[in-house]
Amino acid sequence: MRRTVFGAEHVTFRATVRAFIEAEVVPSFTRWFDDGLVPREFYYRLGELGILGLEVPVEYGGSGIDSYLHRAVLSEEIARAAVSFGGSSAHVSRCLPLLKDLATEAQRARWLPGFVTGETMFALAVAEPGTGMEAAGMRTTAPLSLDRTQYLLNGSKTFVTGGVHADRVIVCARTAPPRADDPTYGLSLLVVNTDAPGFRVGRALDTLGRKVSDTAELTFTDVRVPVTDRLGIADLGLNHLAAQLPHERLGIAVGAYAQAKAAIRFACLHTAQRSPATAFQTTKFELAACRAELDAIEAMVDRALHAHDRGELTAADAASVKLFCTETAGRIIDRSLQLHGGFGYLADSPIARLYADHRIDRIQAGTSEVLRTVIAADMGL
Known part of the structure; x- marks a missing residue:
C-alpha cells in the first residue's frame, strides 16, 4: 500500500538525510560505538544542517515546522542505517517540546538560538538512583533562598541521555513538600547550567543498547539556580512532564x-x-x-x-x-x-x-x- 502521510518536501528531506548519514555518520559510527558517545562537534554539524531546529520557531533561527513528519523521516533514516545521532535525540524530542510550551519569551531568546546551532545542548534529568521516575520517592531538592531569587539544588539523577555533552539540563526537583492528596505536587523544572559550581557529571552508564546516547549520572551539590531559570509554573513540574x-x-x-x-x-x-x-x-x-x-x-x-x-x-x-x-x-x-x-x-x-x-x-x-x-x-x- 502506498503511504500518503508524506509529501514532496519530505521526499527531498529524506534524500538529504540519507546522503548525510551515508557520507558522514556510517564511516565513523564504529568508532563512536566503541567510545560510547558521538563527538561534541557532531552536534554543530547537525545544527549546520538545520536538523536541530526543524520545529524551532523561525524568529529563533529554526525552520518553524509545525509538524512531526520531518522528525519521523529522520527516525526512519537513522534506523535504516542502524546508527544513532547520540544525545541529540533527547535534546530535540524531550527538551524542545518543554521549551516551546513552557519557556517565557526571555528564556526562549536566551536558549533557543544556541539550541538550533548545537552550541547549547539540552538534556532532561528526572529519574533518580533507587527510585526511578516515582514522584513520591524523589529526593533531589531545591528550596528557594530567603530572598527568593534562586534555588539551591542538591541531589542526583540517573539515566540522563546526553548528560555528558549537555550544556543545560532540565532537572525535576522538589521545591515544596508534597500535598497529602497529591504526591506529585511540589516538583519544579529547573534549567541548570552545567558550568555552575557544584554540578558534576558522574559515571557514564554502560547500557544494553543505544551505546552512543551519552547516558550518564549527574550530581548536584549546592548548585545555585536563578529563579529566572525555572521552566513553567513552580511546584507543577510533573504536570508539565505528563502533558x-x-x-x-x-x-x-x-x-x-x-x-x-x-x-x-x-x-x-x-x-x-x-x-x-x-x-x-x-x-x-x-x-x-x-x-x-x-x-x-x-x-x-x-x-x-x-x-x-x-x-x-x-x-x-x-x-x-x-x-x-x-x-x-x-x-x-x-x-x-x-x-x-x-x-x-x-x-x-x-x-x-x-x-x-x-x-x-x-x-x-x-x-x-x-x-x-x-x-x-x-x-x-
Missing part, C-alpha cells in the same frame, strides 16, 4: 516502526547473500509474516501522525500506538535476528544493534504495563 507524554510516546512508536522496517531490510539482505537460504519456503514465510506485521504498525503510526498534526492525538491514543508498535516491533526485530543465525549475535552487526537499541522502547515513557492501565482507564475499566 508531554503523548508527544513522547508517539516519537517512540515512530522509532519502533523505523527499527522494525530496518530489521526486515537487513534480514532480506542477509538471506539473499547466503543463497540458497532465500529459496527455503520457511525463510520466505517468516519474512512475509514480518512484513504483514510491519504493514499493521505502519498504518497505526501514519494514523497517529495525522492525528498529532491535527492536535487530536489523545493520551489514550498515544498509549495505544506506543504499546502496539513497540511490542510488535520487538517480535519483528527478534525474528529478523533469528534469520541472521550466528551472525546476528555479533554485537557490532546492524541487526544486533537494532535488537539492543529497541529493548528500552517497552520501558521508557511508560512501560507496556503502564500503557495497558492508561488504555483500560480510557475504556472505563
Whole structure:
C-alpha cells in the first residue's frame, strides 16, 4: 500500500538525510560505538544542517515546522542505517517540546538560538538512583533562598541521555513538600547550567543498547539556580512532564516502526547473500509474516501522525500506538535476528544493534504495563 502521510518536501528531506548519514555518520559510527558517545562537534554539524531546529520557531533561527513528519523521516533514516545521532535525540524530542510550551519569551531568546546551532545542548534529568521516575520517592531538592531569587539544588539523577555533552539540563526537583492528596505536587523544572559550581557529571552508564546516547549520572551539590531559570509554573513540574507524554510516546512508536522496517531490510539482505537460504519456503514465510506485521504498525503510526498534526492525538491514543508498535516491533526485530543465525549475535552487526537499541522502547515513557492501565482507564475499566 502506498503511504500518503508524506509529501514532496519530505521526499527531498529524506534524500538529504540519507546522503548525510551515508557520507558522514556510517564511516565513523564504529568508532563512536566503541567510545560510547558521538563527538561534541557532531552536534554543530547537525545544527549546520538545520536538523536541530526543524520545529524551532523561525524568529529563533529554526525552520518553524509545525509538524512531526520531518522528525519521523529522520527516525526512519537513522534506523535504516542502524546508527544513532547520540544525545541529540533527547535534546530535540524531550527538551524542545518543554521549551516551546513552557519557556517565557526571555528564556526562549536566551536558549533557543544556541539550541538550533548545537552550541547549547539540552538534556532532561528526572529519574533518580533507587527510585526511578516515582514522584513520591524523589529526593533531589531545591528550596528557594530567603530572598527568593534562586534555588539551591542538591541531589542526583540517573539515566540522563546526553548528560555528558549537555550544556543545560532540565532537572525535576522538589521545591515544596508534597500535598497529602497529591504526591506529585511540589516538583519544579529547573534549567541548570552545567558550568555552575557544584554540578558534576558522574559515571557514564554502560547500557544494553543505544551505546552512543551519552547516558550518564549527574550530581548536584549546592548548585545555585536563578529563579529566572525555572521552566513553567513552580511546584507543577510533573504536570508539565505528563502533558508531554503523548508527544513522547508517539516519537517512540515512530522509532519502533523505523527499527522494525530496518530489521526486515537487513534480514532480506542477509538471506539473499547466503543463497540458497532465500529459496527455503520457511525463510520466505517468516519474512512475509514480518512484513504483514510491519504493514499493521505502519498504518497505526501514519494514523497517529495525522492525528498529532491535527492536535487530536489523545493520551489514550498515544498509549495505544506506543504499546502496539513497540511490542510488535520487538517480535519483528527478534525474528529478523533469528534469520541472521550466528551472525546476528555479533554485537557490532546492524541487526544486533537494532535488537539492543529497541529493548528500552517497552520501558521508557511508560512501560507496556503502564500503557495497558492508561488504555483500560480510557475504556472505563
